[in-house]
Amino acid sequence: MKDISANFLAxxxxxxxxxxxxxxxxxxxxxxxxxxxxxxxxxxxxxxxxVFEVVSGTTGVAEERTFYGALNLDIGEIPRVADLTTQTVSIRFSQVADIAQQLVRGYDIRLARVEIHDVLLDATAKQPVGPGEIAFLGQVDEAPIHTPAAGEEGDVTVSVISEAISMLSRTNPQKASYQGQKRRSGDEWGKYKGTVGTWEVPWGQKS
Known part of the structure; x- marks a missing residue:
């Protein structure tokens, strides 16, 4: 069961x-x-x-963060699955604001870590009832920028994949590379891996 703050639950x-x-x-x-x-x-x-508090996806401790608004931000449905399939969440926002331009053009967001939080505001005071709770942890998979025609407003749609599941499916080339393995006490296990698939081995007769 997910652990949330008492105020959020109330x-x-x-x-x-x-x-x-x-x-x-x-x-x-x-x-x-x-x-x-x-x-x-x-x-x-x-x-x-x-500026309000959210629960850090790294430490689990509430911390203050600045959040920019008025960006037509739309966060797609967050999949809730019980298996190891890779979940993808779509995040779309306007690219008109300076901070949006800075994020997608000024900074490098390739494989950037992403945290999505659920926030509840008191209907009267319009203030958070408690720290925002983690809803999804992931990393940027792709971020195409839609360049609008004259008079139109462009947007950016960022695809974020589950960080934990993507790490389970990630390969480490160091473990399969011949040069990488050779550094381990001269291990030459992978020396012929690039050609062995084409070898013709005679059976039952002289070659």
Whole structure:
């Protein structure tokens, strides 16, 4: 069972008699092209820039983050599966805002780590009832940029795949490379792996 904060749980339980305002937030950990340092960029489905707490997908501890709003952010359905199939979530947002341009054009988001959070706002105060809860952890798989025609508004659709499942299916070329294996005490197990499939071995007669 997923462990959530007491305030978050209480808000969900009281929603039948009262009301809550659900929102979603996404954090990208992009790479600065000049320094190689990771840069945190957050968007949310609200209409203004805000700072609030979310539970870190790395440490599990609540931390304050800045989230930019008014980006027409649309986060697709998050698959809930019980097997090891790779889950993909689509994140779409407008590229008009400067911060959106900076993320997709100024920074490198190839294979960037992504955290998606569920956020509940109090219907009266319009403030989070507690830290945003982790809904999905993943990494960027692709991020095509739609260049609009004159007078139209372009958007970016980022495909994010499950981080845990993608790591299970990731191959390590170091384990299969002949040069990589040879560094382990002269291991030559893979010396002929590139040609052995074409060998013709005679059976029952002299070659």
């Amino acid at each position: 808000a969900l339980q009281a929603a039948r008699d009262g009301s809550i305002v659900p929102r979603r937030a996404v954090t990208f950990y992009a790479k600065d092209r000049l320094t190689g340092a990771l840069v945190e960029v957050g968007f949310w489905t609200g209409d203004e820039d805000v």
